[in-house]
Amino acid sequence: MSSAGHPGLEGRTIVVTGAGGGQGAAAALVLAAAGAQVIATDVTDTPALDLDGVDYRRLDVTDEAGWASLGRSLADDLGDEPLRGLVNNAGITHRARLGAVAREDWDRVLAVNLTGPLLGIQALAPLMGSGSSIVNIGSSAALNGHYPVAYTTSKWGLRGLTHAAATELGPRGIRVNLVHPGFIETPMTAGAPQAMREAQLALTPLERVGSADEVAQVVAFLLSDAASYLSGAEIPVDGAFTSSAGAKFMSDRIAGG
Numbered sequence: 231m232s233s234a235g236h237p238g239l240e241g242r243t244i245v246v247t248g249a250g251g252g253q254g255a256a257a258a259l260v261l262a263a264a265g266a267q268v269i270a271t272d273v274t275d276t277p278a279l280d281l282d283g284v285d286y287r288r289l290d291v292t293d294e295a296g297w298a299s300l301g302r303s304l305a306d307d308l309g310d311e312p313l314r315g316l317v318n319n320a321g322i323t324h325r326a327r328l329g330a331v332a333r334e335d336w337d338r339v340l341a342v343n344l345t346g347p348l349l350g351i352q353a354l355a356p357l358m359g360s361g362s363s364i365v366n367i368g369s370s371a372a373l374n375g376h377y378p379v380a381y382t383t384s385k386w387g388l389r390g391l392t393h394a395a396a397t398e399l400g401p402r403g404i405r406v407n408l409v410h411p412g413f414i415e416t417p418m419t420a421g422a423p424q425a426m427r428e429a430q431l432a433l434t435p436l437e438r439v440g441s442a443d444e445v446a447q448v449v450a451f452l453l454s455d456a457a458s459y460l461s462g463a464e465i466p467v468d469g470a471f472t473s474s475a476g477a478k479f480m481s482d483r484i485a486g487g
């Protein structure tokens with residue numbers, strides 16, 4: 231993990247969801263290395279990875295009462311200090327297609343990936359103040375028609391939530407942004423079909439997958455004062471996969487004859 235400097239994060243309290251492993255754990259560790267007081271949360275009782283220097287609490291992001299309880303505990307701990315950050319990172323995938331997705335799986339994916347961030351913002355934005363920052367974790371699937379329909383729809387929905395929240399919370403000096411990871415090596419993608427991995431690589435101009443740390447660095451930037459006038463933005467961290475929008479395939483075919 232890199233601890234590259236992110237100005238102004240020292241001593242700031244920041245909540246990260248889905249931080250027991252994968253990109254959430256990477257973000258928690260980068261933020262802690264930058265001096266932040268990180269509250270890492272996940273649905274499991276203990277984190278899958280070692281989160282040295284990070285406070286860990288169990289939180290299912292679909293659980294309104296759990297969010298309320300976290301809010302009360304933070305309000306007690308913070309006193310007059312504002313909560314400085316929230317990273318809505320928890321997410322699940324479900325790779326069923328349009329004709330096959332079961333209602334219960336559709337509901338579950340939307341509950342975690344879309345309702346979870348809404349509940350988090352509703353519970354914790356009241357504790358925030360000017361200079362606070364919310365980072366939602368979307369996906370390149372929020373910018374195209376990726377086949378796992380529930381996942382894709384949940385991430386497109388998160389775009390709407392992000393822009394509405396940036397509009398609503400802006401007057402209080404709270405910034406809200408959305409990061410779209412491409413194919414990142416985590417437990418989530420470990421189970422991806424081999425053909426999906428190969429196709430994604432073939433369509434990614436940087437011609438490699440990304441690491442959780444590479445996403446975490448962008449998340450930390452968005453939480454830092456270096457991004458103080460950046461709000462309502464969507465930032466792909468995907469090796470130009472969505473920028474290229476399939477044009478790499480055509481370019482490679484033409485070049486290859």
Ligand code: NAD
Nearest residue numbers: 248251252253273290291320321369411413414416417418
């Ligand atoms: P991951 O599966 O490694 O980690 C997700 C974490 O979320 C897990 O620790 C899991 O326990 C937790 N989680 C699941 N349900 C939860 C719930 N109800 N409440 C709280 N926590 C819950 O996946 P990841 O790759 O680290 O994904 C992190 C985020 O990045 C997700 O929002 C995902 O959709 C997004 N994303 C990942 C990729 C990728 O290639 N890995 C690409 C685009 C977007």
